[in-house]
Amino acid sequence: MNTLKALLRRPAVAVSLLFIVTVVLLAALAPWISPFDPDEQFVEGLTLEGAPMAPATPYWMGTDLLGRDLLSRLIFGARTSLFIGVLANGLAVLIGTLVGLTAGFVRGWLGSVLMRLTDLMMAFPALLLAIALSAIFQPSVWIVAMVIAMVNWVQIARVIYAETVALSARDFVAVERTLGASSLRILFSHLLPHLLPTILVWATLGISTTVLLEATLSYLGVGVQPPTPSWGNIIFESQTYFTSAPWLVFIPGAAIILLSLAFNLVGDALRDELDPTLKGRR
């Protein structure tokens, strides 16, 4: 609670939190607040030449190339994008942290096996892997999230591994051993708090890349299946109309950027708040 209060005291962080909460609320209440059905193709939503309409009433953010209301698609898209962004990325961070921490702390043959596996995954083209995985399973939001997690955990594992190795060599870890602390205790009570900044940065930075990766997968036809909207596939569906209907790319693009920026700012502030050595220095 104190941490939350401290966070709200920073204006940029308060605004970011407000933005995140708004997006979450919009996504949760989508069926009730969105002005139109996101999948309905309105005849009056297209100009006489069949081009999408620029922002104006009643379509406040304009329409897309099929005459669907962009605002409604954006609100419903927030559901998919948030879900994938948070779940897929959270999962990737979890797997990456566990693998990196285990490999870095235990070392030996187990560590070698885990890190060689990581290298293997890293060397394998991520998109190819994602396409292969989605081809095997029936595409759904869940599967897309899993696929993204499977692809994204490797970098995190590498970074966490390197930090764990460096941390394990520090004197205070040696002291814990001489005190008779168990490995689990050292891991969770002493190493993990030091890794928290890195984990937080990855957890927040990763959200934007995850949203974009989902968009790429959608574009390749192995992501979220149309007509379900996501911020990523709205951009990709409309990119050919970029010059004639720029709002179709700009508005969802801005949504993605703002969301990841908000997560980043909150993550950064959280990291600072959780570090006792920084207290009273700012």
Add this chain to the structure above:
Amino acid sequence: MKPDDQPSLSVERLSIDVGGGASRRRVVDELSFALYPRRTLCIAGESGSGKSLSSLAIMGLLPKAASVPGGAILFDNRDLLSLPERELQRLRGKRIGMIFQEPMTSLNPLLTVGQQLAETLRRHEALSRGEIHQRCRAMLDAVRMPQVDKRLTQYPHELSGGMRQRVMIAMAMLCQPEILIADEPTTALDVTIQAQILELMRELQQQFATSLLLITHDMGVVAEMADEVVVMNQGRMEERGSLHQVFTAAQAPYTRKLLAAVPVLGSAPPPDALTEQPVVLAVKDLSVRFPLRHGWFETPRTVHAVEGVSFELRQGETLGLVGESGCGKSTTGKALMNMLNYQGSVKLLGQELNGLQGDALQRVRRDVQMVFQDPYAALNPRKTVFDLVGEPLLIHDKMPEPQRRERVAQLLQQVDLPRDTLERYPHQFSGGQRQRICIARALALNPKVIIADESVSALDVSVQAQVLELLERLRAEHGLSYLFISHDMAVVERICHRVAVMYGGRIVEIGARDQVLHNPQHAYTRRLLAAVPVPEVGRRRDFKSLLKELERPDPIKTAEFVAPVQRFSAVAADHWVAME
């Protein structure tokens, strides 16, 4: 060349500030001194006294956060503070040379010694390749580098610490500068290597008529080297005068306090007579070996870090384990803590420790605790003092929080820390206080033996003296036994009852403190003691005999190697020397 009575450089009322706006702090306040040819000025002071910043100001290398609000640095009738960067570059290396503390990080690891030396010359003087090579060779000869031609083609990592520092000196002296600034040039080195480097600097200084500005925290080095001394404390100049004046008739109370705190070899009172106490820790034939990585067709080799070490530690006794870096003293300590695998027998109160695992090992851990060298590294920066000191109680006794709080407060009191520090974090304490926290943590489980691995080496002398007193008091109160691992002979003399000297992984001399330190028998012990600088005037030592390197035994052996049996001969009642 100037006549010797003209100052080659004078610093006048130099002040340095760090930071800007509200956080602006004065770190050097109105410092004045003058350097003369062939003479040495030492700036002495503890950490945070501003001595290093002053030397960086002369070189024009102050960090960006620092500014100079006033003063002048006069060199060759010009004020260095107002010279443009290009002019300063022309002076640096050519007329003012500098040597830093850490020779490894100050040398470029990707260039050979020859390349680095040549680079300095090429920048400042128009010489042909052949001439450059000649000069580099001659300079390495001057710093007494063995096998000069081989060294020129070697990389820094292939050289020992002492040789690297010789390269640094050669680089600084290459253009025969009028002024040589040495910032803690021997602090990272072993004491015998330190003696060699100090001797070299003395000789080169006379040879090239250089003014030497030596910055050091070690009053022993000051006494060995200085003609004049400036004592600094928290940015202020406390004292300035000739060596004799400062050491015998110091005016400033700070100088007197500092000199009183410095342990002087040969001045400690005899230790309390220990009546026959029971043996707490018995070590017999302890060996530690590290296997080296080897390829498929190579013979496996091992590093013999510790080789057949035996000693006994009695209740209430402090045994000093001394030796230079790489002699195996820290490895011995770690083996006793069960932090690595070893061969041989370690008996604590009669119970064999080698091979213990699980719960049995856990029970033994209570009785042997360790205090590390760097108190900041040994304390998890994200834990409060209560968490840190209380942790052993939680691990071993699962003590509930209210009792733990009570016990931690009691422990803090024992190490003279105020009770209200419970919820503070390590970074809010000074170095000495942090080491007290580490000691409180080591005491938490009422151990029998404490292994102190260089526990006071990282501390300033005045703080060091206090921590030593604390250790001594705790020993007397709790009947503790210490294994005191140290490279500092004067500190060992102050606190130890018995001393063991290690060399090349083995104990070469062991016995009662006064026997070993005042009547050394082994050649290595003698060499070690001869190299210790003594912080008193008129006891300046001649280190010339130390310039010849002692051949170090190679610790890397093949599997067939069997260590020769070590035999000791008795010199006195409690004084044993290894026979070669």
